[in-house]
Amino acid sequence: MIELTTYELFVLAAGAMAFGLYLLIKGGDWTVDAAVFVAERTGLSPLFIGATIVSFGTSVPELFTSVNANLQGYPGISLGNVLGSNVANILLVLGATAFVFKVTADPKHLFKDLAMMLLATAIMVYGMISDSFTQVFGLIMFAILVTFVVYQYRTDNIVVEEDDDDDDGAGITTMKSAAIILLGGVAALAVGSELLVKGAVQTGTAIGVPEAVIGMTVVAFGTSLPELSTCIAAARKQSVGLILGNIIGSNTFNILSIIALTAAIKPLDVDPVLLGMELWVTVAVAVLFALWMLTIGKITKPVGTVMMIAYVIFIAVQYVAPQIAV
Numbered sequence: 001m002i003e004l005t006t007y008e009l010f011v012l013a014a015g016a017m018a019f020g021l022y023l024l025i026k027g028g029d030w031t032v033d034a035a036v037f038v039a040e041r042t043g044l045s046p047l048f049i050g051a052t053i054v055s056f057g058t059s060v061p062e063l064f065t066s067v068n069a070n071l072q073g074y075p076g077i078s079l080g081n082v083l084g085s086n087v088a089n090i091l092l093v094l095g096a097t098a099f100v101f102k103v104t105a106d107p108k109h110l111f112k113d114l115a116m117m118l119l120a121t122a123i124m125v126y127g128m129i130s131d132s133f134t135q136v137f138g139l140i141m142f143a144i145l146v147t148f149v150v151y152q153y154r155t156d157n158i159v160v161e162e163d164d165d166d167d168d169g170a171g172i173t174t175m176k177s178a179a180i181i182l183l184g185g186v187a188a189l190a191v192g193s194e195l196l197v198k199g200a201v202q203t204g205t206a207i208g209v210p211e212a213v214i215g216m217t218v219v220a221f222g223t224s225l226p227e228l229s230t231c232i233a234a235a236r237k238q239s240v241g242l243i244l245g246n247i248i249g250s251n252t253f254n255i256l257s258i259i260a261l262t263a264a265i266k267p268l269d270v271d272p273v274l275l276g277m278e279l280w281v282t283v284a285v286a287v288l289f290a291l292w293m294l295t296i297g298k299i300t301k302p303v304g305t306v307m308m309i310a311y312v313i314f315i316a317v318q319y320v321a322p323q324i325a326v
Contacts, residue, residue: 010202010203012202013198013199013200013202013203014199014203015199016195016196016198016199016202017195017196017199017200017203017218017222018199019192019195020191020192020195020196020198020199020222021192021196021222021225022192023188023191023192023195025061025222025225026185026188026192027060027061027184027185027187027188027192029185030181030182030184030185030188033172033181033185034172034178034179034181034182034185037172037178041175052149052152052153052245052249056249056253056257059250059253059254059257059258060185061192061222062081062082062085062254062258063257063258063261063262064192065077065078065081065196065219066078066079066081066082066258066259066262067258067261067262067265069081069215070262070265070266070268071265071266074215075268075269075270075271076210076212076215076271076273076274077200077212077214077215077219078215078259078262078268079128079212079215079259079268079270079271079274080212080213080214080215080216080219080220080271080273080274080278081215081216081219081220081258082124082220082254082255082258082259083215083216083220083274083278083279083282084215084216084217084219084220084221084224084278085220085224085250085254086121086251086254086255086282086285086286087216087220087281087282087285087311087314088220088221088224088311089224089227089247089250089251089254090247090251090285090286090289090307091285091307091308091310091311091314092221092224092228092307092308092311093224093227093228093231093247094231094243094247094289094299094304094307095299095303095304095305095306095307095308095310095311096228096231096232096304096308097228097231097232097235097243097304098299098300098301098303098304098307099301099304099305099308100232100235100301101235102298102299102300102301103240103243103244103298103299103304104240104297104298104299105240105241105244105293105297105298106297107293107294107295107297109241110244110248110293110294111294112152113244113245113248113249113252114248114290114293114294116148116252117248117251117252117286117290118286118287118290119144120144120145120251120252120255120256121251121255121282121283121286121287123141123144123255123256124255124259125279125283127141127259127270128270128274128275128279129275131269131270133259133262133263133267133268133269133270134263134267135263135264135265135266135267137263138259138260138261138262138263138264138265138268139260139264140260141255141256141259141260141263142256142257142260142261142264144256145252145253145256145257145260148252148256196219196222200214200215200218200219203218209319210271210273212271212273212274212278213273213318213319216274216278216318217315217318217319221315227246227247227250231243231246231247244293251286277317281314
């Protein structure tokens with residue numbers, strides 16, 4: 001049996017992570033393209049599409065990764081992935097989007113979505129502090145999400161928008177092609193999540209970083225790339241509703257679908273590492289973002305720059321000063 005050195009193990013693990021991330025990005029793109037095609041056929045508003053269909057599609061990488069990690073006995077990656085993704089969605093994804101396109105919205109149009117995001121965050125805090133992510137609690141969380149989505153659908157304003165970007169949609173023209181691309185996306189997500197989890201665990205082991213920190217940083221960043229690409233594409237079309245709907249919806253889905261379904265499949269243990277700075281930074285970012293949008297209502301280029309810098313600092317602290325995060 002051939003034994004690998006730490007360096008060789010690190011290289012192989014990093015390669016697995018890179019390929020896994022690639023599959024997650026492509027799988028996420030295909031899933032979103034198919035979902036948006038189906039949604040647009042119904043004439044739903046961009047905010048609703050962004051907050052539900054696209055949000056779920058771009059959250060599928062997190063779902064596969066978290067469920068896979070928990071089933072393999074790495075709950076720190078499962079929960080850390082969600083916390084880190086929620087921070088990345090706001091500070092990195094929305095910050096980068098605002099850097100190239102000023103994001104503005106009427107606060108009254110965002111109230112119910114932001115309120116649901118904060119409620120989901122509060123439920124997550126309770127579950128983590130009380131360590132109560134059981135199968136029953138997971139099903140209750142998911143039921144809350146389903147109820148909210150149904151409410152959104154019934155109160156949504158139907159709006160048909162012209163799509164002037166002929167390159168979007170991965171060439172989808174029929175429901176049959178949408179189904180094929182959707183299945184291909186799910187398959188890529190399944191394989192990509194397996195490679196990412198295995199690679200992340202081995203990489204963390206090789207460099208001596210806890211699995212929860214790897215989940216909060218590398219894995220979370222990778223699984224947030226679909227949100228980033230989607231928001232940049234929406235910025236090119238100047239679809240603010242799709243941008244904000246995607247970010248707010250993704251953070252809600254991350255908690256009420258990813259944590260919920262992960263726990264429903266197998267009870268989810270809370271890694272003590274995540275009960276420190278990680279949890280409270282996630283909460284603070286969500287609350288400050290909600291308050292900002294409900295009062296200021298816009299994110300300009302300078303604000304987006306500050307958000308991205310804050311994200312870089314947050315990531316750096318995870319590695320440079322790990323004792324702070326405990």
